[in-house]
Amino acid sequence: MIKEYFCKVVKKVKIRNKILLYLERPMGFDFSPGQFVLFVAETKIGTISRAYSIASTPDENHLIFYISLLSKGAMSTVLKDIRADDELKIRGPFGEVTPEKIGQDLDKIILVGAGSGIAPIRPLAWWYKKHTDVNVTVYHQARYEDELVFMEDFLRWKIDFRGFVSRQPPKNETLKYGYITDDISKIIKPYQNKKIKVVAFGPRGFVEKIKTVVDETILITEGW
Numbered sequence: 270m271i272k273e274y275f276c277k278v279v280k281k282v283k284i285r286n287k288i289l290l291y292l293e294r295p296m297g298f299d300f301s302p303g304q305f306v307l308f309v310a311e312t313k314i315g316t317i318s319r320a321y322s323i324a325s326t327p328d329e330n331h332l333i334f335y336i337s338l339l340s341k342g343a344m345s346t347v348l349k350d351i352r353a354d355d356e357l358k359i360r361g362p363f364g365e366v367t368p369e370k371i372g373q374d375l376d377k378i379i380l381v382g383a384g385s386g387i388a389p390i391r392p393l394a395w396w397y398k399k400h401t402d403v404n405v406t407v408y409h410q411a412r413y414e415d416e417l418v419f420m421e422d423f424l425r426w427k428i429d430f431r432g433f434v435s436r437q438p439p440k441n442e443t444l445k446y447g448y449i450t451d452d453i454s455k456i457i458k459p460y461q462n463k464k465i466k467v468v469a470f471g472p473r474g475f476v477e478k479i480k481t482v483v484d485e486t487i488l489i490t491e492g493w
Contacts, residue, residue, distance in 0.1 A: 271360055273309070274298055278355045279331055284416060287385060288348060292332040292357060300327065302368060302392035306361035310347045319344040320493075322470070323362065324388035324419070326395045332359075335388040335418060364389075366468065366491050368396055375403045376463040379456060381449060381479060383410040383471030389491075390470060391419045398426050405429065406456055408449045410475065412436040417444070450482050457483065 276292035300306075300323055307318040319342075324333040338345040351357065366389070371378070378397055382390040387409045397405050406429040411417050414434050423430040431452065432444040439446060457465065468489045469479045476492035 272298075273358060273360050275356050275358055276332065278351055278353050278357060280353060281351060284418060285413065287335060287337050287416065289418060290334040290336060290348070290351075292334070292359075294325070294330055294332050298332070298362075300362040301364075302327065302396040303366040303371075303389045304362040304364035305389070306332075306359045306363070308344055308348075309358040309360060310344060312343060312347065314343060317343045317347075318360070320363070322364075322385075322389040324391045326392045333388075333391075335385045337385045366470075366489060368393070368400075371466055371468060371489060372464075373397075373401055373403070374464060375401075375466055377404045377406070377460045377465040379406045379408065379453065379465070379467045381408040381410075381453070381467065381469040381471075383449075383469075383475040384412075384416070386469075386471030386475070386491075387411075387419055388470075390468075391422060393468065394423060394428050395426060398428055406431065408433065408453065410435070410449045410471070414439045414441060414444060448478075450478050453479070454482050457487075 274295040279291040282289040305320050305322045309318045321334050324335050380390045380394050394405055394407050397403050407423050408431050409417055410433050413436055417432045433449050465487050467483045467487055469476055470491045473492040476490045
């Protein structure tokens with residue numbers, strides 16, 4: 270049975286054409302890293318629903334979402350106007366790209382997110398670091414440096430984080446100017462004869478590019 274919840278908005282932070290949205294976590298709402306929920310809203314065109322990945326870790330009290338707002342998106346219009354203390358209806362959780370599907374008996378996992386695709390990567394990286402001895406690397410492809418919103422979390426968790434920005438050279442010298450596809454094969458090479466998985470979330474075009482540099486036998490993708 271699909272469960273529905275009403276969540277109070279705690280905070281909304283705008284970052285260029287994206288938002289970080291914090292919701293109160295409903296009592297009894299359990300999920301696995303990598304899953305998503307449906308936001309549901311009543312609008313002039315009727316009831317609409319859109320899928321958004323959960324960026325929270327299972328031990329956090331709030332539900333966190335990192336969302337790209339589309340100029341003509343029906344749900345994006347709702348989210349542009351939403352404010353603290355408003356209520357938002359969600360359904361779920363859904364999704365199977367979880368540690369159970371990815372596997373835990375690994376030597377290396379490379380988690381790749383483009384834009385808001387970093388949202389499900391955050392809890393997955395946390396889970397593998399906390400619950401396994403798997404070597405974890407996180408890639409985040411963004412347009413601008415300030416869109417690397419979870420970088421400090423990954424560093425605090427002592428995860429190998431590699432941030433790439435494409436629109437202008439970053440001020441932070443630990444970040445790279447360019448594209449993930451120029452670098453990811455170098456990380457995979459030492460693990461060619463070991464147990465490795467690459468998990469990529471992002472727009473379909475980005476996912477297709479990842480497929481050109483990563484063998485499909487070790488790759489799991491989720492594109493939109």
